[in-house]
Amino acid sequence: MDILLVGSGGREHALAWKISQSPLVDRLYCAPGNPGIAKVATCLPDYKANDAEGLTRLARELKVGLVVVGPEVALEAGLADRLTAAGIPCFGPTARAAQLETSKAFSKAFMARHEIPTAHYGVYDRIKDAKAALKVFKPPYVIKADGLAAGKGVAISPDRHDGEAEIERMLGGRFGAAGARVVIEEFMAGEEGSLFALCDGKRAVLFGGAQDHKRAFDGDLGPNTGGMGAYSPAPVFDEALVMAANRRIVQPTLKAMALEGTPYRGVLYAGLMSTDEGPKVVEFNARFGDPECQVLMMRMAGDIVPYLLACAQGDVSRLPEPAFKSGTVICVVMAAKGYPDSPIEGSLIRGAEQDFGPHVQVFHAGTHRDEDGMLTAVGGRVLNICAEGEDIVEARERAYEAVRKIDWPGGFNRTDIGWRALERE
Numbered sequence: 001m002d003i004l005l006v007g008s009g010g011r012e013h014a015l016a017w018k019i020s021q022s023p024l025v026d027r028l029y030c031a032p033g034n035p036g037i038a039k040v041a042t043c044l045p046d047y048k049a050n051d052a053e054g055l056t057r058l059a060r061e062l063k064v065g066l067v068v069v070g071p072e073v074a075l076e077a078g079l080a081d082r083l084t085a086a087g088i089p090c091f092g093p094t095a096r097a098a099q100l101e102t103s104k105a106f107s108k109a110f111m112a113r114h115e116i117p118t119a120h121y122g123v124y125d126r127i128k129d130a131k132a133a134l135k136v137f138k139p140p141y142v143i144k145a146d147g148l149a150a151g152k153g154v155a156i157s158p159d160r161h162d163g164e165a166e167i168e169r170m171l172g173g174r175f176g177a178a179g180a181r182v183v184i185e186e187f188m189a190g191e192e193g194s195l196f197a198l199c200d201g202k203r204a205v206l207f208g209g210a211q212d213h214k215r216a217f218d219g220d221l222g223p224n225t226g227g228m229g230a231y232s233p234a235p236v237f238d239e240a241l242v243m244a245a246n247r248r249i250v251q252p253t254l255k256a257m258a259l260e261g262t263p264y265r266g267v268l269y270a271g272l273m274s275t276d277e278g279p280k281v282v283e284f285n286a287r288f289g290d291p292e293c294q295v296l297m298m299r300m301a302g303d304i305v306p307y308l309l310a311c312a313q314g315d316v317s318r319l320p321e322p323a324f325k326s327g328t329v330i331c332v333v334m335a336a337k338g339y340p341d342s343p344i345e346g347s348l349i350r351g352a353e354q355d356f357g358p359h360v361q362v363f364h365a366g367t368h369r370d371e372d373g374m375l376t377a378v379g380g381r382v383l384n385i386c387a388e389g390e391d392i393v394e395a396r397e398r399a400y401e402a403v404r405k406i407d408w409p410g411g412f413n414r415t416d417i418g419w420r421a422l423e424r425e
Contacts, residue, residue: 001066004055005070008034008071010290011070019068019304020040021303028041031047034365044058052078052079052081055074055082060086075094076102091266091267093286103146104146104147116248118280118281119188124183139160141187143167191273193271196208197254197268198311200265208296209234210289213230223340225339228414229333230291230330233299233324245279254268269292298329300325327388327391329395334381334385344410345379347408349410351408352364352375359388364382366379366381367382385402
């Protein structure tokens with residue numbers, strides 16, 4: 001079978017790396033891809049991830065048996081809808097189903113309708129009304145842009161003055177159309193983690209958990225980002241919490257989406273807060289998290305392709321529970337200086353493509369080859385340094401040892417990835 005993977009980031013490199021190992025795959029294509037993906041797939045750089053019409057035409061021309069959608073922008077553009085209409089199996093939800101991620105207002109209203117546990121909220125499209133709503137909520141204030149903002153559209157404001165300033169920035173055009181509305185939520189105290197489920201429209205197979213690090217700097221300081229690191233398994237997801245989340249959140253969500261005429265196929269990412277009242281939804285994503293996908297792909301012991309295909313074809317019932325390796329996998333994100341606000345592009349990266357040994361993988365997230373074939377930075381998050389170990393301590397040591405071997409003065413990274421798990425050791 002030939003497969004087309006859509007996307008160009010670290011998540012897609014990890015997926016390409018895992019998919020390429022499958023004996024079911026004859027040829028793997030990636031549009032647009034990146035220099036790291038080019039080592040395991042044929043990259044087609046002339047396509048953009050949100051070009052639903054062009055990608056559907058490409059999939060038809062290549063006669064692929066499956067399209068795997070990586071980024072949320074492709075889902076919002078309706079790529080899954082077009083592929084389905086063309087009779088091409090697609091791993092990823094329709095644009096309407098993907099609103100669980102692409103519109104926070106939609107997602108919150110959906111959860112309210114179906115009594116899926118989450119924080120109390122309000123939706124506002126005028127600065128005056130949003131500021132007035134701060135009287136209803138207690139600080140710290142959680143303020144989110146309604147639409148897609150590359151993981152940067154969430155602010156946690158410690159006081160009313162900061163909250164009002166953030167409202168002005170968001171509704172004032174900081175995120176363009178994505179910030180035309182804001183969602184203000186009550187702050188939920190607890191520990192956050194990400195739980196994944198592979199869905200066929202009717203059924204869901206749990207696919208492990210991970211813990212992300214959203215803030216840019218050590219100590220969970222600085223602005224929110226798309227994610228500066230992750231590790232799996234996440235100790236916060238003990239068996240009781242996972243069972244409760246599956247019973248109260250994952251299965252009801254899948255059932256309710258089908259009842260509303262928007263059956264959900266693909267991976268459902270539930271960002272959860274472990275609270276005194278049980279797990280509650282922080283947010284849903286309609287695709288694999290980034291960098292959570294990277295650690296999950298390294299942990300998975302079997303072939304990923306049968307699961308992707310079963311979701312696309314609408315029947316995961318015959319598949320066994322996914323198997324994962326023992327031990328821990330950690331990912332350290334190396335980002336360009338200035339990220340997330342104004343990352344500096346074009347800086348030279350040396351040493352990222354050396355052999356780091358069997359326990360380390362470097363996934364490319366924002367790289368480019370210049371005319372001389374040298375690797376340069378073209379994005380905010382640029383490299384994902386992933387390592388496996390018997391426990392968080394060993395995995396962490398291996399990852400940071402690899403980070404130190406990379407010569408990139410134009411980049412930075414957090415040095416405390418995995419600190420919550422380390423505290424449990």
